[in-house]
Amino acid sequence: MQVSVTINGQQRTADVEPRLLLVDLIRDQLRLTGTHIGCDTSSCGACTVLLDGEPVKSCTMLAVQADGRELTTVEGLASGAALHTVQVGFHEEHGLQCGFCTPGMVIAIDQLLRDNPNPTEWEVRKGLDGNLCRCTGYQNIVKSALSAGRKLRGEEPFEKPDVAMTETAAVAAH
Amino acid sequence: MVPAAFDYRAPTSLEEALMVLREHGDDAKVMAGGQSLIPLLKLRLASPALVVDIGRIPGLSGIEAEDATLRIRTRTRHFDLERDTSLDSVCPILREAARQISDPLVRNLGTVGGSLCHADPAGDWGSVMLALDAQLVARSASGERTIAAGDFFQGPFSTALRPDEVLTEIRIPRPGAGRRGGGAYLKLERKVGDFATVGVAVQVQLTDGTVEKAGIGLTAVGPSNLKARSAEQALTGREPTPGAITEAARLAAEAAEPNDDVRGSAAYKKDVVRVFVQRGLAGALAQATARG
Numbered sequence: 001m002q003v004s005v006t007i008n009g010q011q012r013t014a015d016v017e018p019r020l021l022l023v024d025l026i027r028d029q030l031r032l033t034g035t036h037i038g039c040d041t042s043s044c045g046a047c048t049v050l051l052d053g054e055p056v057k058s059c060t061m062l063a064v065q066a067d068g069r070e071l072t073t074v075e076g077l078a079s080g081a082a083l084h085t086v087q088v089g090f091h092e093e094h095g096l097q098c099g100f101c102t103p104g105m106v107i108a109i110d111q112l113l114r115d116n117p118n119p120t121e122w123e124v125r126k127g128l129d130g131n132l133c134r135c136t137g138y139q140n141i142v143k144s145a146l147s148a149g150r151k152l153r154g155e156e157p158f159e160k161p162d163v164a165m166t167e168t169a170a171v172a173a174h
Numbered sequence: 175m176v177p178a179a180f181d182y183r184a185p186t187s188l189e190e191a192l193m194v195l196r197e198h199g200d201d202a203k204v205m206a207g208g209q210s211l212i213p214l215l216k217l218r219l220a221s222p223a224l225v226v227d228i229g230r231i232p233g234l235s236g237i238e239a240e241d242a243t244l245r246i247r248t249r250t251r252h253f254d255l256e257r258d259t260s261l262d263s264v265c266p267i268l269r270e271a272a273r274q275i276s277d278p279l280v281r282n283l284g285t286v287g288g289s290l291c292h293a294d295p296a297g298d299w300g301s302v303m304l305a306l307d308a309q310l311v312a313r314s315a316s317g318e319r320t321i322a323a324g325d326f327f328q329g330p331f332s333t334a335l336r337p338d339e340v341l342t343e344i345r346i347p348r349p350g351a352g353r354r355g356g357g358a359y360l361k362l363e364r365k366v367g368d369f370a371t372v373g374v375a376v377q378v379q380l381t382d383g384t385v386e387k388a389g390i391g392l393t394a395v396g397p398s399n400l401k402a403r404s405a406e407q408a409l410t411g412r413e414p415t416p417g418a419i420t421e422a423a424r425l426a427a428e429a430a431e432p433n434d435d436v437r438g439s440a441a442y443k444k445d446v447v448r449v450f451v452q453r454g455l456a457g458a459l460a461q462a463t464a465r466g
Binding site: 001017018019021040041042043045048051054055056057060061062064065067108127129130131 | 175176177178179180181182184208209212213215216225227229253276277278279280282283366367
């Protein structure tokens with residue numbers, strides 16, 4: 001069957017079997033491997049993508065269900081070299097360890113913050129109910145989400161001054 | 175994991191879907207959001223020759239509050255109910271149950287009708303609809319019929335729907351003027367996204383301080399969602415005294431038929447049913463008393 005999707009703003013078409021999972025279309029046929037397959041049983045959320053702006057598990061959706069719809073994967077978040085706010089949050093707050101769950105986390109947090117721009121820590125944790133981190137690095141993932149929220153609300157600079165660079169500059173000044 | 179091969183149809187009208195099912199119903203599975211069916215396909219616990227995706231049929235989702243009935247169309251997602259604050263004054267148990275289903279990613283695709291038709295004994299909506307005495311509307315190419323929630327669940331993953339039928343709508347009766355309703359859904363799970371260890375749905379309607387209607391549905395403690403009829407009867411027509419509540423909770427626990435499994439012993443689960451019915455009734459009655 002022909003499936004046509006708009007993915008990260010680009011129109012793409014593929015010929016698929018009805019049984020092909022959306023995540024396999026994205027990774028194997030559209031060659032966007034930022035979306036990961038973790039558990040493959042609808043438990044872990046590593047495969048989270050945005051479907052018409054809402055996060056869903058692409059391992060629990062058929063590619064044919066996405067025909068004519070709009071998808072965003074982690075590759076579609078940054079604009080060129082400029083990271084997405086949630087990605088900056090992860091960078092600054094050390095929100096990733098092995099990085100496997102990160103694409104799903106970032107996508108889920110992006111939508112969570114659009115839905116609720118000023119979440120409490122508890123709301124972030126509840127909002128990430130569907131995303132598991134096998135490193136158990138939740139503490140910093142939640143911090144990253146809260147930091148991204150503050151940036152989006154203008155309560156924190158988009159990029160904090162780089163601590164290492166500032167220290168180097170201070171030493172040099174002596 | 176890769177599902178076994180199947181043919182796929184995505185009709186764009188209900189009539190078309192019903193014609194396909196009339197011809198191929200025995201070999202077909204209807205898919206709404208796919209959040210139950212796709213895991214089954216991947217595990218090859220289901221391998222239908224044909225999947226009929228009703229996701230592209232307009233008019234199958236949405237909630238309408240009419241005077242006597244709240245209508246939930248079949249493809250309304252868990253997320254749609256969770257989000258709809260107007261339900262707080264109409265039927266609060268719906269939002270309370272919706273937000274306890276699986277996780278937000280699944281709630282964005284999973285549907286009420288799909289969950290009911292999947293008929294997992296650990297499904298949440300079945301108990302809620304049993305407590306609410308909902309009517310389920312089934313359509314086939316030869317017509318429409320309504321099935322009481324109490325007659326719908328026939329065993330594990332088995333319902334009163336015929337292979338050529340589609341569940342199109344859930345109709346929930348609303349308390350009439352001067353009557354007050356309240357409800358609660360309580361669920362115990364080991365962790366987010368796990369099947370319920372025990373779930374209890376409770377709905378009451380009060381008139382002049384007396385329980386006019388009581389509904390109690392039980393999740394994950396039997397071969398299907400169970401309606402605790404003896405407990406409901408024990409409350410109906412009575413003042414909701416602490417004694418009456420304790421007695422109803424005892425009867426509901428007696429009606430539960432749980433198994434020993436990794437989530438707990440049968441005796442433990444029965445006791446959770448008792449405690450949840452007691453707590454649920456207390457909450458539902460407080461709600462019914464507070465609401466005008």
